[in-house]
Amino acid sequence: xxxxxxxxxxxxxxxxxxxxxxxxxxxxxxxxxxxxxxxxxxxxxxxxxxxxxxxxxxxxxxxxxxxxxxxxxxxxxxxxxxxxxxxxxxxxxxxxxxxxxxxxxxxxxxxxxxxxxxxxxxxxxxxxxxxxxxxxxxxxxxxxxxxxxxxxxxxxxxxxxxxxxxxxxxxxxxxxxxxxxxxxxxxxxxxxxxxxxxxxxxxxxxxxxxxxxxxxxxxxxxxxxxxxxxxxxxxxxxxxxxxxxxxxxxxxxxxxxxxxxxxxxxxxxxxxxxxxxxxxxxxxxxxxxxxxxxxxxxxxxxxxxxxxxxxxxxxxxxxxxxxxxxxxxxxxxxxxxxxxxxxxxxxxxxxxxxxxxxxxxxxxxxxxxxxxxxxxxxxxxxxxxxxxxxxxxxxxxxxxxxxxxxxxxxxxxxxxxx
Amino acid sequence: xxxxxxxxxxxxxxxxxxxxxxxxxxxxxxxxxxxxxxxxxxxxxxxxxxxxxxxxxxxxxxxxxxxxxxxxxxxxxxxxxxxxxxxxxxxxxxxxxxxxxxxxxxxxxxxxxxxxxxxxxxxxxxxxxxxxxxxxxxxxxxxxxxxxxxxxxxxxxxxxxxxxxxxxxxxxxxxxxxxxxxxxxxxxxxxxxxxxxxxxxxxxxxxxxxxxxxxxxxxxxxxxxxxxxxxxxxxxxxxxxxxxxxxxxxxxxxxxxxxxxxxxxxxxxxxxxxxxxxxxxxxxxxxxxxxxxxxxxxxxxxxxxxxxxx
Numbered sequence: 012x013x014x015x016x017x018x019x020x021x022x023x024x025x026x027x028x029x030x031x032x033x034x035x036x037x038x039x040x041x042x043x044x045x046x047x048x049x050x051x052x053x054x055x056x057x058x059x060x061x062x063x064x065x066x067x068x069x070x071x072x073x074x075x076x077x078x079x080x081x082x083x084x085x086x087x088x089x090x091x092x093x094x095x096x097x098x099x100x101x102x103x104x105x106x107x108x109x110x111x112x113x114x115x116x117x118x119x120x121x122x123x124x125x126x127x128x129x130x131x132x133x134x135x136x137x138x139x140x141x142x143x144x145x146x147x148x149x150x151x152x153x154x155x156x157x158x159x160x161x162x163x164x165x166x167x168x169x170x171x172x173x174x175x176x177x178x179x180x181x182x183x184x185x186x187x188x189x190x191x192x193x194x195x196x197x198x199x200x201x202x203x204x205x206x207x208x209x210x211x212x213x214x215x216x217x218x219x220x221x222x223x224x225x226x227x228x229x230x231x232x233x234x235x236x237x238x239x240x241x242x243x244x245x246x247x248x249x250x251x252x253x254x255x256x257x258x259x260x261x262x263x264x265x266x267x268x269x270x271x272x273x274x275x276x277x278x279x280x281x282x283x284x285x286x287x288x289x290x291x292x293x294x295x296x297x298x299x300x301x302x303x304x305x306x307x308x309x310x311x312x313x314x315x316x317x318x319x320x321x322x323x324x325x326x327x328x329x330x331x332x333x334x335x336x337x338x339x340x341x342x343x344x345x346x347x348x349x350x351x352x353x354x355x356x357x358x359x360x361x362x363x364x365x366x367x368x369x370x371x372x373x374x375x376x377x378x379x380x381x382x383x384x385x386x387x388x389x390x391x392x393x394x395x396x397x398x399x400x401x402x403x404x405x406x407x408x409x410x411x412x413x414x415x416x417x418x419x420x421x422x423x424x425x426x427x428x429x
Numbered sequence: 430x431x432x433x434x435x436x437x438x439x440x441x442x443x444x445x446x447x448x449x450x451x452x453x454x455x456x457x458x459x460x461x462x463x464x465x466x467x468x469x470x471x472x473x474x475x476x477x478x479x480x481x482x483x484x485x486x487x488x489x490x491x492x493x494x495x496x497x498x499x500x501x502x503x504x505x506x507x508x509x510x511x512x513x514x515x516x517x518x519x520x521x522x523x524x525x526x527x528x529x530x531x532x533x534x535x536x537x538x539x540x541x542x543x544x545x546x547x548x549x550x551x552x553x554x555x556x557x558x559x560x561x562x563x564x565x566x567x568x569x570x571x572x573x574x575x576x577x578x579x580x581x582x583x584x585x586x587x588x589x590x591x592x593x594x595x596x597x598x599x600x601x602x603x604x605x606x607x608x609x610x611x612x613x614x615x616x617x618x619x620x621x622x623x624x625x626x627x628x629x630x631x632x633x634x635x636x637x638x639x640x641x642x643x644x645x646x647x648x649x650x651x652x653x654x655x656x657x658x659x660x661x662x663x664x665x666x667x668x669x670x671x672x673x674x675x676x677x678x679x680x681x682x683x684x685x686x687x688x689x690x691x692x693x694x695x696x697x698x699x700x701x702x703x704x705x706x707x708x709x710x711x712x713x714x715x716x717x718x719x720x721x722x723x724x725x726x727x728x729x730x731x732x733x734x735x736x737x738x739x
Contacts, residue, residue, distance in 0.1 A: 081561040081562060085489075085562060211709070212709035239708065240708055241708065242709050244662070244669060247443055249439045249585075249586065250700070250703075250708050250711075253435050253439065254708075270563050270663075274660055281586045283584060301565050302565050304567065420568070420569075
């Protein structure tokens with residue numbers, strides 16, 4: 012049963028006989044307007060009726076289209092648009108098109124939670140999002156409470172599927188991917204002896220990933236010589252960098268969001284750091300190129316997607332991506348968002364075959380969808396994937412790439428390392 | 430010794446931006462007694478104006494997607510022009526969000542809210558027009574300047590030094606103008622008492638417009654400099670500076686120009702003094718310091734204690 016705000020008619024008594032009557036009337040008017048807004052927001056939202064299919068099969072997405080994380084959200088939006096075209100072009104959900112509604116979840120927890128609530132009240136069958144792990148820890152419990160399946164396309168922090176039985180993800184967690192880039196860095200330069208670590212101590216993704224990175228370093232016999240903490244949305248790292256460089260590191264490992272990390276790489280190089288840089292999943296977007304510019308060249312990153320994977324599913328995705336007018340290779344975030352909508356659609360097709368959506372109550376359809384989602388095996392651009400009963404993705408292949416910048420210093424590519 | 434110098438450079442370069450930012454707040458506060466909450470948005474605009482004037486192209490989102498000016502100015506010219514563009518916006522804000530309320534002698538609190546509204550509208554307009562993506566001013570904008578230089582063993586990015594130098598020059602010029610020019614003294618007179626100033630023949634409204642114009646110019650230049658030093662991290666990137674600028678304004682003393690400068694530099698240095706391993710908590714330290722100062726000196730470092738009016 013969804014939690015619908017208890018709506019009350021506002022009472023704004025007048026205050027005749029005092030000199031404050033005008034002010035009271037204004038306050039009263041404001042209260043009435045506020046009340047009208049609340050009443051307008053109180054409509055709809057029941058999950059006892061059948062699934063509303065008049066506009067198509069309702070699926071919602073909440074992505075960071077504004078704020079600092081918009082650099083991820085824009086890539087993800089492209090992925091969803093490509094998947095939607097592919098799914099509806101091949102018959103939708105057994106003849107009914109998917110109706111995808113996209114809501115901006117901003118880059119903070121409150122915006123993502125509001126967007127989740129709004130989408131759920133619209134009666135969506137499943138949700139894709141939110142973009143950041145930090146947002147997921149706030150927004151996912153809302154979907155869990157209301158029994159709405161969530162497929163996270165980019166949350167890599169530890170503990171996301173464990174938020175509840177309705178929460179799953181197609182983005183492999185940091186503990187699986189992150190150590191690969193450390194091993195690769197040491198293969199490329201076995202002389203590395205001194206590692207410095209940077210992370211944002213107020214960001215769930217960063218703190219989760221740095222733990223994995225630091226363990227991977229220690230396992231390789233490289234106890235970090237310094238661990239520097241930053242704050243989310245910090246852009247000036249002169250203090251941390253000069254302190255770290257005093258330790259003379261020859262490897263820098265950072266878990267930061269894209270804009271922050273891009274700025275840190277630029278400042279590190281400007282301040283004379285010449286060693287290797289390993290970055291985490293937060294920088295897995297070509298949108299870092301305009302920020303660190305020529306200084307992005309050479310950074311190492313582990314990835315859950317490679318455009319060079321030659322499978323029928325990835326070929327279809329690549330074809331769609333190129334047809335959309337994009338000249339570069341699709342980034343991981345685009346492929347993961349595409350995958351998220353693909354797995355939901357395939358699960359919906361199976362569900363609709365044995366429990367037709369048009370005659371199933373919304374709450375029951377959501378439960379059935381979650382069950383189907385976890386039971387399936389999917390051929391996706393990421394390769395073959397399936398889920399653990401907990402909702403964690405099981406993916407077979409991962410990659411390590413190195414950024415190669417073009418001579419213009421503004422564009423580049425993630426070149427897969429052999 | 431080099432560690433101390435490094436700390437000084439780290440703190441002063443950040444503090445100078447805070448000071449420049451807070452000066453804009455101060456100028457408006459001194460004449461109107463109201464905090465102009467749209468100041469962060471004007472600062473943001475300065476960053477975008479600079480980026481566009483040096484020939485930067487709009488990204489793939491927004492109504493102006495892929496648009497680009499038909500010319501590209503050198504950074505040195507683009508920066509003051511961006512300042513003038515921001516000053517124009519600040520004057521527009523004064524005309525639309527402050528003057529109508531002032532003419533009706535509305536509660537100053539309302540002007541605070543209307544300025545907040547103006548700021549939100551500007552930020553959303555930026556997003557509508559040029560999208561929410563990040564932009565950065567190319568590292569080549571400074572020509573052949575080296576990326577960093579070493580002074581007494583301390584490593585400093587050239588752009589940080591430039592930022593510090595321009596901020597100091599602007600702060601000195603502003604102080605000299607306030608103290609030594611007729612308009613500067615007029616502005617101070619209006620900030621002391623607008624009614625008496627008007628009786629003495631000073632155009633109070635003109636002085637208020639001047640304060641807004643100057644405040645917008647400083648914000649625009651600061652936005653362009655920060656855009657060069659780091660990047661323009663989307664339409665909201667002025668919000669963080671806005672909050673820090675407020676802290677500086679209060680620490681220095683509301684309405685005090687030297688106070689804003691001192692406050693900015695102190696907050697910058699306080700942040701730089703946080704041990705690097707704990708720099709993730711630098712905001713907590715700087716605001717904690719602000720809290721302590723206010724406990725001891727509620728009027729701020731250089732602010733005047735207000736007499737109780739009956």
